[in-house]
Amino acid sequence: MRNFTKDTAKKILANEISVEALLQLYPEYKDEVLKELRALKNTHESNLIDAIINKYTASAKNAGNKISKSGLNEKTVSTFLPEIIKARFAIYLLEQLNVAVSSKEPTKNVRFNLWDGTILQKLLFKQGFERKPVSLGLFKFFWRFIVNKQILMPLVNKKGIYCFYSKALIKELSSLIGDKKCLEIAAGDGTLTRFLKGEQMNCLATDDYSWEHYIKYPGFVEKADAKNALHKYNPEVVLCSWPVPKNSYEKHVFKTNSVDLYIVIGTKNPAITGDFDTYNSVDKFTMEINDRLSSLLLPPSEDNAVYIFRRVKQ
Template structure:
């Protein structure tokens, strides 16, 4: 059994030691992983990546937890740290051994290879294209192993998906809304409102169903245009995720007397999202780019933007 120092264990758990160094220092674990993967090769090709990811990520997670709970006890480190190292080797070797089979689809009909598809399905979706709140820790770990990152959003855009919400984002958004009445306009498939319900936020999702050729609208998304919905629900808080650029509906939010807070999730670029003319003309509201919330939208991008519009207090208030 290897003996690891407390300092080495902390660096490995924090991913502060490069793969090249790990391979040089612990070649015996690479051999173990190779042998274990060779056994798993008997599994059908369509299931092998899932089997490998499940095997090593589960063992690494257990090891990480036990080491942390032991407060880096020497015996616990020596018993469990090899599982963390082997998990990193397994991911590296999967790429090197080319177990992830590249797609042979022509460029004009691009889709993910088996490797990327498996990681993204487990990371971002519950089933099919049903999104789930994403763990930031897992995302940061796995995103670096996705080979064709740039094709993710163009592929899911076709299904009305323009971003993914981290669990941290949902919690921060829930705290911001609190007990105030809430309405989501242009809600699409209602994913955001649905996530907020898990945090006990009752946000009514509405949409005019104009994108029915792309989006399958669930029954809880009420069919109503933004103006009608605002008049009906007189909300204190309004949400809109990825509003169409130069749209005709956001201006009604700023004309609704009940609205104290309007939250826009989108981009900094007026060519991609939002009615920026309405934003700049909303003289009864302040406009703030919330850097923290913007950083919690996935995939990460310098262009991601969450704008908060707060109603200005009257001088007599």
């Protein structure tokens, strides 16, 4: 059994150590994960990805609770911290697998040809990987000429990008928000809030910075977990784009009395985005998939979904 210093434990719990660094520091846990994944595969589980996500998110959540309640007790940390490390390894390995499988070139450095790369850079990005609001008309026109459509999202996923926002979507969201105080949780690089501020929306971006190994957080994204941010700002509207599947933070939105409207941008697949257990259990909010808003997410997919939760008036 490994012993961890309190400082190391705090950094791992706060996701302040990258997965790549953890792999170097604790290779034995990577080997354990690989053995466990092989065992899961051999069970012929019909939905293997769901099974992996369920297994490791549950074990990490339980371990986090045990450690938190113990006040970083040395024995408890040594017993349960490896479960959190292993969960991060497992999700990381799934992400790498997704990139390889989606690209269909797992043994090569995947990249766009000059034609695709030039068009997509001008359509989707201001510079580098800084996204811009996308013209829906231009996108629809040029998208049909892109040869390797299937590698776009796996490539940008590595930069913490899971969708692109059309100008039309930003306009629609601005109309929904109006003059209300708005908070974005799990905001990542803050792109959505940045676009809404461009429409003069009163919106603030927050994130717990747990994805620093992928995302470069700009200064305007306040470092705060969702629970504390909701308590601090008491927003009327809350946004979340691509929330982690089976996350532990969306439930706090529905417990915040000031919130009248919650907008989730994600997918219809619970294995990819969202805390569907909470979605399906809330009784003080109505829930709908807005088909029009979903159609304004890019790239287009039948799996895209924008959920609107409205507080039921008493």
